[in-house]
Amino acid sequence: MQLFYSASITQESDLYTFPREESKHIIRVLRKQTGDEITLTNGKGYLFKGKIIDNNPNKCTIQLHSAQFQEPLPYKLHIAIAPTKLNDRFEWFLEKSTEIGITEITPIICDHSERKQIKEERFNKILQSAMKQSLQVHLPILHPAISFKDFIKSQPQASFSGIAHCEEGEKSPLTKEITASKDILILIGPEGDFSPEEIRNALASNYTQITLGTSRLRTETAGIVACHSIAFLHQ
Structure with a gap:
């Protein structure tokens, strides 16, 4: 199944016209014809189905005929993670975490961060692509980048909030801590790890x-390890 995405579609929508580039892809690459069925999501849990009524490669239009809501993950997972020095590594995380299952992502700028800015528009497109590829209908929320200090001050506590770091000290395995938690927040630092002050602030x-x-x-x-561990324990 080929899944398409549009944030503007609602349960009340009757017709939808694809943007020019996507219309070209549907008509000229996928070779869809009038009467062919199209499946798409708004990223908010709904799976829509419709039939092409105008196969114009510049503005392909479909008549929507069904909308089905799919339940979200049985848990809420928010990972606050430092952007990596190389963008492609962070993009890999975005793609794979979406495929595995994640609810929210916040890029956090830390004391040891080498990258302090993100390409929010590009990152959102990667999330959308990964959602469509894995045939999911809930798009993860990508929050704007924020400093570690401001994130700690402003972010409400989850039922379990954990910080993963490489410093010495007594730590608990993530898999042991989250067995009964449905609302999970994990902090993951940059290549140089969290600073001692950041760890103290989190604690x-x-x-x-x-x-x-x-x-x-x-x-x-x-x-990815955190994301997969949580998904595995909630199967």
Whole structure:
């Protein structure tokens, strides 16, 4: 099944016209004809189906005939993670975490961060593409980049909030901590790790120190390990 995306479609929508580039893809690449069925989502849990009534490659139009709501993940997962120095590594995290299952992503700028700006528009397109490729109908929320300090001050506590870091100290395995949690927030630092002050601030805000295993992981790998561990335990 080929899944398309449009944030503007609602349950009340009757007709939808695709943008020019997507219309070209549907008509000239996929070779869809009038009467062919199209499936799309608004990223808010709805799966829509419609039939092409105008196969114009510049403005392909469909008549919507059904809308079905699909339940979200049985848990809420918010990962606040430092953008990596190389954009492609962070983009890989965005893609794979969407495929596995994640609710919210916040890029956090830390004391040791080498990258302090993100390409929000590009990152959102990657999330959309990953959602469509994995045939999901809930688009993860990508928040604007924020400093670690401001994030700790402004973000409400989840039922479980953990910080993964490489410093010495007593840590609890993530898989042990989240078995009963349905609202989870995980902090993952940059390549240079969180600073000692950032770790102290997180602990003062009631974050739990967690470990993701015995190996030292890259930032994007740590994000995927956390994402997969939580998904696996909630199957």
